[in-house]
Amino acid sequence: MVAFSFKFLASVLLAIVDGSSALVPPSSIGSKHTTHRKREIAHGVQLETYHPTGNYETYAEGVVHPLRKRRGVSFKESSVAFLQSRLGIDADKVAFHSGYENDVVSHSYLKQVHDGIFFANAVANVAINKDDKVVALGHSFVTPSKQCSTFFVFVSVTNPTRSGNNAITFNGSTSGNVTSESGPGLVFDYPQDASTAPNTTANINAARVNNFYIVNSVHDISYRYGFTEAAFNFQQENFGKGGAEGDRITALIQAGSGIQVDDADFTTPPDGQGGIMRMYLWDFTSPHRDGAFENDIVVHENTHGISNRLTGGGTAVCFQTTEAGGMGEGWSDAMAEWTEQTDATIRDYVLGQYVSNNPAGVRTHPYSTNKTTNPLTYADVGNLSEVHNIGEVWANMLHNVYAALVGVYGFDATARTNPDSTGGNAVYLHLFIDALAIQPCSPTFVTARDAWIQADVNRYGGANKCLLWTQFASRGLGVSAQNHTNDATVPSDCSLFPSN
Ligand SMILES: *[C@@H]1O[C@H](CO)[C@@H](O)[C@H](O)[C@H]1NC(C)=O
Ligand SMILES: *[C@@H]1O[C@H](CO)[C@@H](O)[C@H](O)[C@H]1NC(C)=O
Ligand SMILES: *[C@@H]1O[C@H](CO)[C@@H](O)[C@H](O)[C@H]1NC(C)=O
Ligand SMILES: *[C@@H]1O[C@H](CO)[C@@H](O)[C@H](O)[C@H]1NC(C)=O
Ligand SMILES: *[C@@H]1O[C@H](CO)[C@@H](O)[C@H](O)[C@H]1NC(C)=O
Ligand SMILES: *[C@@H]1O[C@H](CO)[C@@H](O)[C@H](O)[C@H]1NC(C)=O
Ligand SMILES: [Ca+2]
Ligand SMILES: [Ca+2]
Ligand SMILES: [Zn+2]
Numbered sequence: 001m002v003a004f005s006f007k008f009l010a011s012v013l014l015a016i017v018d019g020s021s022a023l024v025p026p027s028s029i030g031s032k033h034t035t036h037r038k039r040e041i042a043h044g045v046q047l048e049t050y051h052p053t054g055n056y057e058t059y060a061e062g063v064v065h066p067l068r069k070r071r072g073v074s075f076k077e078s079s080v081a082f083l084q085s086r087l088g089i090d091a092d093k094v095a096f097h098s099g100y101e102n103d104v105v106s107h108s109y110l111k112q113v114h115d116g117i118f119f120a121n122a123v124a125n126v127a128i129n130k131d132d133k134v135v136a137l138g139h140s141f142v143t144p145s146k147q148c149s150t151f152f153v154f155v156s157v158t159n160p161t162r163s164g165n166n167a168i169t170f171n172g173s174t175s176g177n178v179t180s181e182s183g184p185g186l187v188f189d190y191p192q193d194a195s196t197a198p199n200t201t202a203n204i205n206a207a208r209v210n211n212f213y214i215v216n217s218v219h220d221i222s223y224r225y226g227f228t229e230a231a232f233n234f235q236q237e238n239f240g241k242g243g244a245e246g247d248r249i250t251a252l253i254q255a256g257s258g259i260q261v262d263d264a265d266f267t268t269p270p271d272g273q274g275g276i277m278r279m280y281l282w283d284f285t286s287p288h289r290d291g292a293f294e295n296d297i298v299v300h301e302n303t304h305g306i307s308n309r310l311t312g313g314g315t316a317v318c319f320q321t322t323e324a325g326g327m328g329e330g331w332s333d334a335m336a337e338w339t340e341q342t343d344a345t346i347r348d349y350v351l352g353q354y355v356s357n358n359p360a361g362v363r364t365h366p367y368s369t370n371k372t373t374n375p376l377t378y379a380d381v382g383n384l385s386e387v388h389n390i391g392e393v394w395a396n397m398l399h400n401v402y403a404a405l406v407g408v409y410g411f412d413a414t415a416r417t418n419p420d421s422t423g424g425n426a427v428y429l430h431l432f433i434d435a436l437a438i439q440p441c442s443p444t445f446v447t448a449r450d451a452w453i454q455a456d457v458n459r460y461g462g463a464n465k466c467l468l469w470t471q472f473a474s475r476g477l478g479v480s481a482q483n484h485t486n487d488a489t490v491p492s493d494c495s496l497f498p499s500n
Contacts, residue, residue, distance in 0.1 A: 006154070035052070059133070066085050075108060076124075093141075097111045107437050123140055134264065206293075234247050243271055246272060307319070311441065324444070341402070365396070381393050479491060
């Protein structure tokens with residue numbers, strides 16, 4: 001979402017667990033940001049949810065698992081055996097939820113079982129590299145003193161106007177009229193007339209086509225970097241390539257006939273159920289402007305689906321805490337920025353300038369490597385409670401990482417279609433996607449940083465270790481950062497690395 005939190009339509013999750021019951025004691029990260037989230041579920045009704053602390057360990061080149069010497073063992077069995085041995089629990093307490101293998105690691109997403117009952121948010125993820133060694137373990141397993149329940153309310157995804165395998169776009173609502181607009185030869189030429197109302201037939205058609213195009217572009221870019229069928233993406237058909245299908249994105253243009261203004265949102269149900277993007281009109285100008293024409297807002301919304309699906313194995317329930325929800329906003333802004341940078345000159349980036357008719361856009365600061373232009377650091381998170389504000393801190397750290405990678409490796413204009421590119425923008429997007437898949441459920445700034453550094457070991461042999469540490473540390477997320485207290489230190493072997 002651009003202006004308010006996300007996806008509570010899709011999932012209301014109650015996880016009631018005694019804080020002292022964690023199997024492995026929670027780490028010293030003490031702020032409620034990392035374990036709680038308050039949200040309004042009806043007018044005046046607030047719900048505070050608790051989510052077990054996500055413990056996270058990364059192992060650089062990897063550690064052995066108990067089944068490594070046996071032949072014919074699947075990565076699923078290996079990951080279950082590793083979790084059992086690491087936590088000292090029985091096999092019947094662990095169930096395999098989902099998993100897949102990509103070009104650098106295999107991913108297993110596990111859940112805790114007790115007497116055949118699954119624990120909401122008591123999950124684990126294990127990544128095993130091509131050397132058959134475990135490189136990352138995230139878990140929030142708990143002792144079975146109290147039970148958790150999960151409830152999902154789903155909106156049901158069927159009256160097409162603009163449809164394809166990855167997206168279907170409607171005017172207003174899914175009960176909107178069915179019109180056929182594909183011209184001969186698949187020419188989609190629907191010019192916008194910015195001087196007339198956004199809800200003229202011409203402008204609605206233009207908005208639909210633009211939104212459809214951007215959603216398909218995001219599908220194709222993210223697919224090439226690892227958000228595939230097996231990695232729980234959004235497609236109507238999966239062509240036998242794994243994952244659950246029937247879940248393309250439904251995009252509603254001028255949702256609710258454009259009555260709501262100045263916002264956009266995205267609902268992410270689990271893999272196999274379609275994502276819903278709702279775009280609205282913005283009333284900063286006359287005539288009003290349609291969010292479906294602001295490409296970075298479309299990308300921002302779409303990226304909620306990507307981050308929610310990649311983290312935790314397609315369950316889409318891993319960003320429930322305040323900190324994780326905030327970081328979700330950050331990943332969305334960062335991906336939007338990635339699609340808007342066009343060359344090796346790293347410009348400050350501002351989201352939402354068109355709809356707001358304001359060069360400052362809809363965030364508090366431009367994303368910038370300049371600490372005067374954007375002074376946000378990790379410590380600010382402790383003082384922030386609104387998810388978009390928290391997201392700005394994370395997105396700005398990622399902006400700095402992006403700038404440093406492009407500074408070293410240059411910018412490759414083919415990166416959108418060429419994931420084998422060695423350009424800094426391609427390296428960045430690989431780490432972005434890879435890290436989402438190996439980080440724990442309920443990620444924090446600290447665990448998400450660790451996931452980036454581990455992702456770099458997995459794919460690039462750790463070539464960017466010092467670059468990454470230096471950039472995170474420059475914004476307070478150094479080696480000893482915790483509990484929203486800044487730390488600027490980098491590992492000792494990185495101390496001579498240039499900072500910018
Ligand atoms: C974390 O910070 C909060 C607020 O500053 C403080 O109340 C809490 O005691 C701290 N926890 C730890 C473990 O340092
Ligand atoms: C739906 O569109 C068709 C033409 O595409 C038109 O004949 C019909 O009247 C429309 N229905 C409504 C309710 O607008
Ligand atoms: C366009 O929106 C205006 C209100 O903003 C409304 O009065 C008008 O009826 C709408 N036109 C169409 C074609 O829906
Ligand atoms: C869009 O939907 C509104 C009602 O939701 C309808 O009045 C309008 O005619 C539709 N416009 C187009 C171009 O389909
Ligand atoms: C950072 O931004 C400030 C304020 O715009 C400007 O004065 C300063 O020169 C900038 N620093 C660099 C290194 O560009
Ligand atoms: C957070 O707020 C407290 C109290 O207003 C203030 O003392 C502290 O400097 C703030 N921290 C940051 C990083 O802005
Ligand atoms: Ca899917
Ligand atoms: Ca823009
Ligand atoms: Zn958002």
